Amino acid sequence: MNNEFDIIKKYFTFETLRDDVVLAGGDDCAIVSVAENKQLLITTDTLISGVHFPKKTSAEDVAYKAIMVNLSDLAAMGATPAWLTLAISLPEINDVWLQAFSNQFYSVLSKFNISLIGGDTTKGDLSITIQAMGLCDKDKILRRDKAEPGDKIFVTGELGDASIGLHVVLNNLNDERLSPCIQRLNRPEARVRFAEELVLYSKCAIDVSDGLVADIGHIVESSHCGAKISLSEIPLSLAAQYYFQQYNNNAIDWSRVLTQGDDYELCFTVDESNQPVVEELARKHRLKLTCIGEITDSKELEFYDVDNKLMNFTDTGFKHF
Ligand code: ADP
Ligand code: MG
Numbered sequence: 001m002n003n004e005f006d007i008i009k010k011y012f013t014f015e016t017l018r019d020d021v022v023l024a025g026g027d028d029c030a031i032v033s034v035a036e037n038k039q040l041l042i043t044t045d046t047l048i049s050g051v052h053f054p055k056k057t058s059a060e061d062v063a064y065k066a067i068m069v070n071l072s073d074l075a076a077m078g079a080t081p082a083w084l085t086l087a088i089s090l091p092e093i094n095d096v097w098l099q100a101f102s103n104q105f106y107s108v109l110s111k112f113n114i115s116l117i118g119g120d121t122t123k124g125d126l127s128i129t130i131q132a133m134g135l136c137d138k139d140k141i142l143r144r145d146k147a148e149p150g151d152k153i154f155v156t157g158e159l160g161d162a163s164i165g166l167h168v169v170l171n172n173l174n175d176e177r178l179s180p181c182i183q184r185l186n187r188p189e190a191r192v193r194f195a196e197e198l199v200l201y202s203k204c205a206i207d208v209s210d211g212l213v214a215d216i217g218h219i220v221e222s223s224h225c226g227a228k229i230s231l232s233e234i235p236l237s238l239a240a241q242y243y244f245q246q247y248n249n250n251a252i253d254w255s256r257v258l259t260q261g262d263d264y265e266l267c268f269t270v271d272e273s274n275q276p277v278v279e280e281l282a283r284k285h286r287l288k289l290t291c292i293g294e295i296t297d298s299k300e301l302e303f304y305d306v307d308n309k310l311m312n313f314t315d316t317g318f319k320h321f
Contacts, residue, residue, distance in 0.1 A: 004121040004122070007090075007093065007098065007121055008025075008119075008121055010098075010102075011098045011099065011101070011102040012086060012088075012102065012105075012116065012119060012121070013025060014106050014109060014115075014116055015110075016115050017109065017110065017113055017114070017115050018082065018083075018113065018114075018115045020032055020033045020034075020035075020082065021083065021115045021117060024115060024116070024117040024118065025117070025118060029118070030083070030085070030117035030118040032082070032083055032117065032133075034135065035135070037137060037138060038135040038136065038137060038138065039135070039136055039137075039138050039141065040133060040134075040135060041074060041077055041079040041133065041134045041135070041136060041141070042131065042132075042133050043070055043073035043074060043131070043132050043133075044070070044129060044130065044131040044132070045066075045069045045070050045073065045129070045130060046127060046128065046129040047062065047065065047066045047069070047127070047128045047129075048125070048126075048127045049062075049125060049126035049127065052065075053065060053186075054166070054169050054170060056169075057186065058100070058186075059097045059098075059100035059101040059104070060100050060101070060103075060104040061186035061187065062101065062126075062128065063100075063101045063102075063104040063105040063108070063128075064104055064108060064186070064187055065186060065187070065188060066128040066130050067084070067105065067108045067109070067114075067130060067132075068108070068187075068188045068189065068190045068264060069188065069190075069209065069264065070084065070130045070131070070132035071112065071132060071190035071192055072188065072190035072191070072207040072209065072264040073132070073207060073209075074132055074134040074190070074192065074195075075190045075191045075192045075194075075195035075207060075266060076142065076195070076205050076206050076207035076266060077134075077136065077141050077142045077143065077195075077205070078136050078140055078141055078142040078195050078196065078198060078199035078205070079134030079135060079136040079141070079195075080134050080135050080136065080192070080196055081112050081113075081114045081132055081133075081134045081192060082114060082115070082133055082134055082135050083114060083115050083116075083117045083132075083133045084109075084114055084115075084116055084117070084130055084131060084132045084133065085116070085117060085118045085119045085120075085130065085131045086105075086116060086118075086119035086120075086128070086129075086130055087119050087120040087121075087122075087128075087129040087130075087131075088119065088120070088121055088122070088127070088128050088129075089122045089123065089124035089125065089126065089127040089128075090121070090122075090123060090124070090126060091123070091124065091125060091126055092123075112192060114132075136199065137199070140199040140200070141199070142195070142198070142199060142202060142203060142204060142205040142268065143203065143204060143205075143222075144204060144205070144206045144218050144219045144222045144223070145204075145222035145223050146203035146204035146223060146269075147203075147204040147219050147220070147223035147225055147227075147269045147295045148204075148223070148225070148269070148271070148295060149225055149295050149296055149297035150271070150272065150294070150295065151204070151269035151270060151271060151272075151294065151295040152269065152270055152271075152272055152275055152291050152293075152294055152295075153216070153227060153229065153267065153268075153269050153291065153292055153293045153294060153295060154266075154267070154268055154269070154270065154278065154289055154290065154291055154292065155208065155212070155234075155235065155265055155266065155267045155289075155290055155292055156191050156194065156265045156266045156282070156287050156288065156289055157189075157191075157235070157263070157265040157287065157288055158235045158236055158237040158240065158265075158288065159208065159212060159234060159235060159236070159257050159258065159263050159265065160236060160237075160240050160256060160257030160258070160260070160263070161180065161181045161184035161185070161237050161239060161240055161263070162181070162184045162185040162188065162260075162261070162262035162263055162264075163256050163257070163260035163261065163262060163263075164178065164181040164239070164240055164243050164256065165178070165181035165182040165183070165184055165185030165186070166185050166260075166262065167256075168181055168182055169182060169185065173247075175246075177239060177242050178239055178242070178243055179239075180237060180238075180239040181237075181239050181240065181243065184237075184263075185262060188262070188263075188264035189264070190207075190264060191207075191265065191266045191285075191287065193285060194266070194281065194282065194285040194287055195266060197281055197285075198266075198268060198278070198281065201270055201274040201277055201278050201281070202268045202269065202270045202274070202278070203269075204219060204223065204268060204269045205266055205267065205268035205269075206218055206219055206266075206267050206268075207264055207265070207266055207267070208261070208263040208264065208265045208266070208267050209261055209262065209263070209264060210261040211258055211259040211260055211261045211263075212229075212234075212257075212258045212259075212263075212267065213258045213259050213301075213303070213313045214259065214261075215267055216229065216267060216301060217301055219267070219269070220295075220299070220301050223295070224299070225295050225296060225297060225298075225299070226295070226296040226297065226298035226299050226300040226301060226302065227293055227294070227295050227296060227301050227302070228293045228294050228296055228302050228304065229292050229293035229301075229302065229303045229304070230292060230293055230304050231254060231303060231304060231305050231306060231311065232305075232306045233290055233291065233292045233293070234254075234257065234258070234290075234292055235288060235290045235292075236252070236257065240257070254303075254305075254311065254313075255313060258303075258313065259313055269295055275291070
Protein backbone atom coordinates (compact mmCIF):
# COMPACT_ATOMS: atom_id res chain seq x y z
CA MET A 1 0.00 0.00 0.00
CA ASN A 2 2.18 2.87 -1.12
CA ASN A 3 0.37 5.03 -3.61
CA GLU A 4 -3.04 6.57 -4.18
CA PHE A 5 -4.05 3.97 -6.77
CA ASP A 6 -3.65 1.21 -4.17
CA ILE A 7 -5.76 3.24 -1.73
CA ILE A 8 -8.48 3.83 -4.34
CA LYS A 9 -8.52 0.18 -5.34
CA LYS A 10 -8.63 -1.16 -1.80
CA TYR A 11 -10.86 1.36 -0.03
CA PHE A 12 -12.83 3.36 -2.59
CA THR A 13 -13.87 0.81 -5.16
CA PHE A 14 -17.34 -0.48 -4.36
CA GLU A 15 -20.06 -2.36 -6.11
CA THR A 16 -21.83 0.04 -8.53
CA LEU A 17 -25.33 -0.67 -7.13
CA ARG A 18 -27.22 1.21 -9.89
CA ASP A 19 -27.90 0.45 -13.54
CA ASP A 20 -27.89 4.13 -14.54
CA VAL A 21 -24.11 4.19 -14.00
CA VAL A 22 -22.48 3.70 -17.42
CA LEU A 23 -18.89 4.07 -16.20
CA ALA A 24 -17.51 4.64 -12.69
CA GLY A 25 -13.76 4.92 -12.13
CA GLY A 26 -10.95 3.92 -14.39
CA ASP A 27 -11.35 6.80 -16.85
CA ASP A 28 -11.05 10.57 -16.60
CA CYS A 29 -14.76 11.06 -15.95
CA ALA A 30 -17.68 8.96 -14.78
CA ILE A 31 -20.71 8.52 -17.06
CA VAL A 32 -24.31 8.32 -15.83
CA SER A 33 -27.72 8.37 -17.53
CA VAL A 34 -30.42 10.80 -16.40
CA ALA A 35 -34.04 9.77 -17.02
CA GLU A 36 -36.01 12.02 -19.38
CA ASN A 37 -38.61 13.29 -16.89
CA LYS A 38 -36.09 14.09 -14.13
CA GLN A 39 -33.85 16.99 -13.26
CA LEU A 40 -30.38 16.54 -11.80
CA LEU A 41 -29.64 18.23 -8.46
CA ILE A 42 -26.00 18.69 -7.46
CA THR A 43 -24.52 19.76 -4.14
CA THR A 44 -21.12 19.70 -2.48
CA ASP A 45 -19.86 20.04 1.08
CA THR A 46 -16.42 19.83 2.65
CA LEU A 47 -15.61 18.59 6.14
CA ILE A 48 -12.21 19.63 7.49
CA SER A 49 -10.74 18.03 10.60
CA GLY A 50 -10.70 20.51 13.48
CA VAL A 51 -13.12 22.85 11.68
CA HIS A 52 -16.23 20.76 10.94
CA PHE A 53 -15.57 17.95 13.37
CA PRO A 54 -13.34 17.62 16.45
CA LYS A 55 -9.94 16.09 15.61
CA LYS A 56 -10.62 13.04 17.79
CA THR A 57 -13.78 12.08 15.84
CA SER A 58 -13.72 8.42 14.71
CA ALA A 59 -13.26 7.40 11.06
CA GLU A 60 -16.78 5.91 11.07
CA ASP A 61 -18.36 9.11 12.34
CA VAL A 62 -16.44 11.21 9.81
CA ALA A 63 -17.56 8.97 6.93
CA TYR A 64 -21.16 8.99 8.13
CA LYS A 65 -21.38 12.72 8.63
CA ALA A 66 -19.58 13.59 5.39
CA ILE A 67 -22.24 11.76 3.38
CA MET A 68 -25.21 12.83 5.52
CA VAL A 69 -24.55 16.57 5.30
CA ASN A 70 -24.67 16.23 1.52
CA LEU A 71 -27.77 14.03 1.55
CA SER A 72 -29.40 16.63 3.77
CA ASP A 73 -28.93 19.22 1.01
CA LEU A 74 -30.54 16.85 -1.50
CA ALA A 75 -33.43 16.19 0.92
CA ALA A 76 -33.92 19.95 1.36
CA MET A 77 -34.88 20.11 -2.33
CA GLY A 78 -36.78 16.83 -2.43
CA ALA A 79 -34.21 14.92 -4.49
CA THR A 80 -33.54 11.20 -4.34
CA PRO A 81 -29.78 10.60 -3.95
CA ALA A 82 -28.20 8.71 -6.85
CA TRP A 83 -24.44 9.24 -7.19
CA LEU A 84 -21.57 10.84 -5.38
CA THR A 85 -17.91 11.67 -5.75
CA LEU A 86 -15.37 11.70 -2.93
CA ALA A 87 -12.32 13.97 -2.82
CA ILE A 88 -10.30 12.98 0.21
CA SER A 89 -7.08 14.41 1.55
CA LEU A 90 -5.19 12.21 4.03
CA PRO A 91 -2.16 13.08 6.21
CA GLU A 92 -0.85 9.49 5.97
CA ILE A 93 -1.83 5.97 4.88
CA ASN A 94 -3.42 4.52 8.01
CA ASP A 95 -4.97 1.18 7.09
CA VAL A 96 -7.05 0.84 10.25
CA TRP A 97 -8.54 4.31 9.75
CA LEU A 98 -9.11 3.79 6.02
CA GLN A 99 -10.79 0.41 6.48
CA ALA A 100 -13.15 1.81 9.13
CA PHE A 101 -13.93 4.85 6.95
CA SER A 102 -14.48 2.67 3.88
CA ASN A 103 -16.80 0.18 5.65
CA GLN A 104 -18.98 2.92 7.09
CA PHE A 105 -18.98 4.79 3.79
CA TYR A 106 -20.22 1.77 1.87
CA SER A 107 -22.83 0.97 4.47
CA VAL A 108 -24.45 4.40 3.97
CA LEU A 109 -24.15 4.13 0.18
CA SER A 110 -25.94 0.79 0.14
CA LYS A 111 -28.64 1.94 2.56
CA PHE A 112 -29.61 4.76 0.16
CA ASN A 113 -28.76 2.95 -3.08
CA ILE A 114 -26.08 5.47 -4.06
CA SER A 115 -23.10 4.77 -6.34
CA LEU A 116 -19.67 6.23 -5.67
CA ILE A 117 -18.70 7.18 -9.22
CA GLY A 118 -15.34 8.91 -8.81
CA GLY A 119 -13.17 11.17 -6.75
CA ASP A 120 -9.71 12.38 -5.98
CA THR A 121 -7.18 11.15 -3.41
CA THR A 122 -4.43 13.44 -2.17
CA LYS A 123 -2.01 13.90 0.73
CA GLY A 124 -2.64 16.74 3.17
CA ASP A 125 -4.51 17.61 6.36
CA LEU A 126 -7.58 15.38 6.78
CA SER A 127 -10.39 16.81 4.68
CA ILE A 128 -13.33 15.21 2.91
CA THR A 129 -15.24 16.81 0.06
CA ILE A 130 -18.28 15.03 -1.27
CA GLN A 131 -20.34 15.99 -4.25
CA ALA A 132 -23.76 14.39 -4.15
CA MET A 133 -26.10 14.17 -7.10
CA GLY A 134 -29.79 13.39 -6.92
CA LEU A 135 -32.89 13.22 -9.08
CA CYS A 136 -36.31 14.80 -8.78
CA ASP A 137 -39.39 15.11 -11.00
CA LYS A 138 -39.11 18.39 -12.90
CA ASP A 139 -42.10 20.18 -11.35
CA LYS A 140 -41.66 18.87 -7.81
CA ILE A 141 -38.40 20.39 -6.63
CA LEU A 142 -38.53 22.15 -3.24
CA ARG A 143 -36.98 25.63 -3.28
CA ARG A 144 -36.26 28.25 -0.66
CA ASP A 145 -37.86 30.97 -2.80
CA LYS A 146 -41.34 29.40 -2.83
CA ALA A 147 -42.78 30.31 0.59
CA GLU A 148 -46.11 32.17 0.54
CA PRO A 149 -47.76 34.38 3.19
CA GLY A 150 -50.12 32.30 5.31
CA ASP A 151 -48.03 29.10 4.91
CA LYS A 152 -47.38 27.19 8.11
CA ILE A 153 -43.71 26.60 8.99
CA PHE A 154 -42.60 23.16 10.20
CA VAL A 155 -39.39 21.59 11.46
CA THR A 156 -38.58 17.90 11.69
CA GLY A 157 -36.89 16.38 14.75
CA GLU A 158 -35.40 18.53 17.49
CA LEU A 159 -33.03 21.49 17.37
CA GLY A 160 -29.87 22.28 19.32
CA ASP A 161 -28.66 18.79 20.22
CA ALA A 162 -25.63 18.86 17.91
CA SER A 163 -24.51 22.21 19.27
CA ILE A 164 -24.76 20.88 22.82
CA GLY A 165 -22.95 17.70 21.69
CA LEU A 166 -20.06 19.77 20.32
CA HIS A 167 -19.84 21.71 23.56
CA VAL A 168 -19.81 18.45 25.53
CA VAL A 169 -17.01 16.97 23.40
CA LEU A 170 -14.83 20.08 23.33
CA ASN A 171 -15.14 20.58 27.09
CA ASN A 172 -14.84 16.89 28.00
CA LEU A 173 -18.08 17.01 30.00
CA ASN A 174 -18.42 13.51 31.28
CA ASP A 175 -22.18 13.06 31.51
CA GLU A 176 -23.87 9.93 30.18
CA ARG A 177 -27.22 11.74 29.94
CA LEU A 178 -25.79 14.00 27.22
CA SER A 179 -24.67 11.15 24.96
CA PRO A 180 -27.75 11.59 22.70
CA CYS A 181 -26.40 15.06 21.88
CA ILE A 182 -23.00 13.64 20.88
CA GLN A 183 -24.83 11.09 18.74
CA ARG A 184 -26.72 13.91 16.96
CA LEU A 185 -23.43 15.72 16.36
CA ASN A 186 -21.66 12.72 14.86
CA ARG A 187 -24.56 10.93 13.22
CA PRO A 188 -26.99 13.41 11.70
CA GLU A 189 -29.88 11.80 9.84
CA ALA A 190 -30.72 13.42 6.51
CA ARG A 191 -34.51 13.32 6.10
CA VAL A 192 -34.26 11.83 2.63
CA ARG A 193 -37.22 9.44 2.54
CA PHE A 194 -39.60 11.91 4.18
CA ALA A 195 -38.55 14.67 1.73
CA GLU A 196 -39.15 12.45 -1.31
CA GLU A 197 -42.83 12.35 -0.35
CA LEU A 198 -43.00 15.87 1.03
CA VAL A 199 -42.65 17.19 -2.54
CA LEU A 200 -46.32 16.29 -3.05
CA TYR A 201 -47.49 18.76 -0.38
CA SER A 202 -44.83 21.46 -0.06
CA LYS A 203 -42.99 23.79 -2.45
CA CYS A 204 -40.49 25.32 -0.08
CA ALA A 205 -37.85 23.79 2.17
CA ILE A 206 -34.33 24.24 3.49
CA ASP A 207 -32.17 22.08 5.70
CA VAL A 208 -31.19 23.53 9.06
CA SER A 209 -27.41 23.40 8.82
CA ASP A 210 -26.36 26.87 10.03
CA GLY A 211 -29.02 27.33 12.73
CA LEU A 212 -32.72 28.01 12.31
CA VAL A 213 -32.40 31.82 12.50
CA ALA A 214 -30.02 31.90 9.54
CA ASP A 215 -31.82 29.23 7.55
CA ILE A 216 -35.35 30.62 7.97
CA GLY A 217 -33.67 33.92 7.09
CA HIS A 218 -32.70 32.44 3.72
CA ILE A 219 -36.31 31.38 3.08
CA VAL A 220 -37.82 34.80 3.89
CA GLU A 221 -35.16 36.63 1.92
CA SER A 222 -35.48 34.43 -1.18
CA SER A 223 -39.28 34.34 -0.98
CA HIS A 224 -39.61 38.11 -0.28
CA CYS A 225 -41.78 37.56 2.76
CA GLY A 226 -41.54 37.50 6.54
CA ALA A 227 -42.03 34.90 9.27
CA LYS A 228 -43.33 34.74 12.81
CA ILE A 229 -41.83 32.01 14.97
CA SER A 230 -42.83 31.08 18.54
CA LEU A 231 -39.95 29.96 20.71
CA SER A 232 -42.43 28.06 22.89
CA GLU A 233 -43.01 25.74 19.91
CA ILE A 234 -39.33 24.99 19.16
CA PRO A 235 -38.82 21.24 19.76
CA LEU A 236 -36.10 20.38 22.30
CA SER A 237 -34.97 16.85 23.12
CA LEU A 238 -35.05 15.50 26.68
CA ALA A 239 -31.25 15.55 26.66
CA ALA A 240 -31.22 19.23 25.66
CA GLN A 241 -33.74 20.10 28.37
CA TYR A 242 -31.59 18.25 30.89
CA TYR A 243 -28.48 20.10 29.67
CA PHE A 244 -30.06 23.54 30.22
CA GLN A 245 -31.38 22.52 33.66
CA GLN A 246 -28.08 21.13 34.79
CA TYR A 247 -25.49 23.32 33.09
CA ASN A 248 -27.26 26.63 32.37
CA ASN A 249 -29.16 27.46 35.58
CA ASN A 250 -32.35 25.98 34.18
CA ALA A 251 -32.49 28.61 31.42
CA ILE A 252 -32.74 27.66 27.77
CA ASP A 253 -29.94 29.26 25.79
CA TRP A 254 -31.90 30.08 22.63
CA SER A 255 -28.84 31.39 20.91
CA ARG A 256 -27.26 27.93 21.25
CA VAL A 257 -30.41 26.21 20.01
CA LEU A 258 -31.13 28.50 17.07
CA THR A 259 -27.84 29.89 15.78
CA GLN A 260 -25.16 27.20 16.12
CA GLY A 261 -26.16 24.78 13.42
CA ASP A 262 -25.32 21.18 12.53
CA ASP A 263 -28.94 20.10 13.13
CA TYR A 264 -29.59 18.73 9.62
CA GLU A 265 -33.33 18.79 10.15
CA LEU A 266 -35.73 20.03 7.51
CA CYS A 267 -37.59 23.32 7.77
CA PHE A 268 -40.40 23.67 5.24
CA THR A 269 -43.61 25.54 4.59
CA VAL A 270 -47.02 24.21 3.55
CA ASP A 271 -50.41 25.70 2.84
CA GLU A 272 -52.59 25.29 5.93
CA SER A 273 -54.91 22.90 4.05
CA ASN A 274 -52.01 20.43 3.76
CA GLN A 275 -51.15 20.42 7.47
CA PRO A 276 -53.05 17.19 8.32
CA VAL A 277 -51.57 15.19 5.42
CA VAL A 278 -48.04 16.37 6.20
CA GLU A 279 -48.48 15.41 9.85
CA GLU A 280 -49.69 11.98 8.72
CA LEU A 281 -46.63 11.65 6.46
CA ALA A 282 -44.33 12.42 9.39
CA ARG A 283 -46.06 9.76 11.51
CA LYS A 284 -45.56 7.26 8.70
CA HIS A 285 -41.83 8.04 8.69
CA ARG A 286 -41.73 8.03 12.51
CA LEU A 287 -40.47 11.58 12.42
CA LYS A 288 -41.28 14.21 14.99
CA LEU A 289 -42.85 17.22 13.26
CA THR A 290 -43.60 20.60 14.82
CA CYS A 291 -45.40 23.65 13.50
CA ILE A 292 -43.26 26.54 14.78
CA GLY A 293 -44.89 29.52 13.08
CA GLU A 294 -46.21 31.11 9.95
CA ILE A 295 -45.03 32.97 6.86
CA THR A 296 -46.21 36.62 6.82
CA ASP A 297 -46.43 39.30 4.15
CA SER A 298 -44.14 41.66 6.10
CA LYS A 299 -40.40 41.53 5.39
CA GLU A 300 -39.60 40.84 9.04
CA LEU A 301 -38.28 37.65 10.59
CA GLU A 302 -39.74 37.71 14.09
CA PHE A 303 -39.02 35.33 16.95
CA TYR A 304 -41.39 35.64 19.93
CA ASP A 305 -40.29 34.38 23.32
CA VAL A 306 -42.50 32.52 25.79
CA ASP A 307 -43.96 35.82 27.09
CA ASN A 308 -44.74 36.89 23.52
CA LYS A 309 -41.89 39.40 23.53
CA LEU A 310 -39.84 39.95 20.36
CA MET A 311 -36.35 38.43 20.57
CA ASN A 312 -33.23 39.78 18.95
CA PHE A 313 -30.47 37.46 17.75
CA THR A 314 -27.24 39.32 17.07
CA ASP A 315 -25.37 36.20 16.04
CA THR A 316 -27.36 34.53 13.28
CA GLY A 317 -25.41 31.44 12.33
CA PHE A 318 -22.07 29.75 11.88
CA LYS A 319 -19.76 31.70 9.60
CA HIS A 320 -16.26 30.73 8.48
CA PHE A 321 -14.95 34.25 7.85
P1 ADP B 1 -6.99 11.92 -12.76
O1 ADP B 1 -5.53 11.71 -12.95
O2 ADP B 1 -7.78 11.87 -14.03
O3 ADP B 1 -7.30 13.08 -11.89
P2 ADP B 1 -7.03 10.21 -10.53
O4 ADP B 1 -5.70 9.61 -10.59
O5 ADP B 1 -7.25 11.33 -9.60
O6 ADP B 1 -7.49 10.61 -11.99
O7 ADP B 1 -8.08 9.07 -10.21
C1 ADP B 1 -8.13 7.87 -10.94
C2 ADP B 1 -9.52 7.30 -10.91
O8 ADP B 1 -9.88 6.97 -9.58
C3 ADP B 1 -10.58 8.28 -11.40
O9 ADP B 1 -11.55 7.55 -12.11
C4 ADP B 1 -11.16 8.83 -10.12
O10 ADP B 1 -12.51 9.24 -10.26
C5 ADP B 1 -11.03 7.65 -9.18
N1 ADP B 1 -10.85 8.10 -7.76
C6 ADP B 1 -9.82 8.79 -7.24
N2 ADP B 1 -9.96 8.99 -5.92
C7 ADP B 1 -11.13 8.41 -5.59
C8 ADP B 1 -11.86 8.30 -4.38
N3 ADP B 1 -11.42 8.80 -3.23
N4 ADP B 1 -13.05 7.64 -4.42
C9 ADP B 1 -13.51 7.15 -5.58
N5 ADP B 1 -12.88 7.21 -6.74
C10 ADP B 1 -11.70 7.83 -6.77
MG1 MG C 1 -7.24 13.41 -9.80
